Amino acid sequence: MNLREIASGLRFPERPVAMPDGSVVLVEIERGCLLRVSPDGAKQVVAQLGGGPNGAAIGPDGRC
Numbered sequence: 001m002n003l004r005e006i007a008s009g010l011r012f013p014e015r016p017v018a019m020p021d022g023s024v025v026l027v028e029i030e031r032g033c034l035l036r037v038s039p040d041g042a043k044q045v046v047a048q049l050g051g052g053p054n055g056a057a058i059g060p061d062g063r064c
Helices: none
Strands: 013-018 024-028 033-037 043-048
Touching: none
Parallel strands: none
Antiparallel strands: 013 024, 024 033, 033 043
């Protein structure tokens, strides 16, 4: 298997979820946010969660 780094500088990433569009959604515990990383490495904060979030998951309704 070939691995490819698509993002660096993440602050304690936890529980990445692969999305249908090729992006990855994950929680950055130190920043207290939900982050989307695009296949080209672009990072977008989806939500500021506060506290110490510990992972992301997609529910049966398709929401994170």
